Amino acid sequence: MPLLAFAAVLFLIISCDNSNNSGENSGQLFRQIYNNTSWVDSYGIVYTFTSSRIFNISSNAGDCYFYSSGNYSNIDYDGCVYSGVDNVVITEDQNTLSARQQISSNGTGSSCGVGGYTGIIFEVLDENTMEVQLSYNGVLDETFIINKTTPSSTQGCADGTQNGLLW
Numbered sequence: 480m481p482l483l484a485f486a487a488v489l490f491l492i493i494s495c496d497n498s499n500n501s502g503e504n505s506g507q508l509f510r511q512i513y514n515n516t517s518w519v520d521s522y523g524i525v526y527t528f529t530s531s532r533i534f535n536i537s538s539n540a541g542d543c544y545f546y547s548s549g550n551y552s553n554i555d556y557d558g559c560v561y562s563g564v565d566n567v568v569i570t571e572d573q574n575t576l577s578a579r580q581q582i583s584s585n586g587t588g589s590s591c592g593v594g595g596y597t598g599i600i601f602e603v604l605d606e607n608t609m610e611v612q613l614s615y616n617g618v619l620d621e622t623f624i625i626n627k628t629t630p631s632s633t634q635g636c637a638d639g640t641q642n643g644l645l646w
Contacts, residue, residue, distance in 0.1 A: 509576040509601070518609055518625035525631045526601075526611075533568060533578045534601070535633045543632075544639030546580075546646070556643045559586030561594070564640055574603040580646045597646040601625075613646070 504512045513528040520526070527535040529545075537543040551564040563583035570577045582594040598614040607627040613620050639645075 504573060507573065508571045509573060509603075510571065512573060513603075515630055517628050517631040519628040520611070520623055520625045525628065526625055527631045527633050528576075528601075529633055532633075533566060533576070534599075535631075535636055536639065537631055537636070543636035544642065544644055545633060545636045546578075546639050548578075549640075551640050554640060554643055554645070556586070556645050559588040559591035561586050563594075564645065566640060569598070576601045580640070582645070599646060 510528050510530045510532075514530045515527070517525050517527040523539045525537045527537070529535060531547070533546045533548060535543065535545045546566055548566050548568055551566070552562055554561045554564045561582050561584050565581045565583060566578065567581065568576070568578050577598065577600045579596050579598045581596040585591065585593050595616045598612075598617070600610075600612040600614075602610045602612070604610055604624075609625050610622060611625055612622050
């Protein structure tokens with residue numbers, strides 16, 4: 480009987496040790512874990528994450544934009560002016576960041592569309608690879624892979640939404 484009790488105590492110690500040692504990022508969210516990390520797609524577009532923004536994006540041409548949570552008004556996009564655009568984080572955990580950009584008004588101008596939304600989901604596949612899913616009005620439109628790269632500076636980036644660069 481003492482051997483069985485010893486085995487039970489040993490099992491409890493090992494179980495407690497594993498649950499307390501679940502990784503250095505335990506309790507942190509996606510943007511905290513991947514703060515100041517950059518990821519590149521097959522076109523050379525670089526996505527950089529910071530804890531204060533949804534994401535940053537930069538191109539080979541040197542353009543750099545950020546997207547933050549918030550409400551925007553009078554956004555000029557593709558020849559139309561939208562009175563309301565909202566950027567919102569939907570969910571965030573250690574491995575996934577899901578956000579939505581909602582156009583909450585009809586555009587004014589010629590050939591302007593009605594409001595709608597674009598969703599983006601970043602999901603970590605492994606330490607060097609993420610999958611990105613883009614959806615429009617709830618319909619999955621595109622899925623692609625981004626790979627970890629040398630960190631890219633986000634200093635001097637412009638507000639993408641304010642500049643009419645919607646997702």
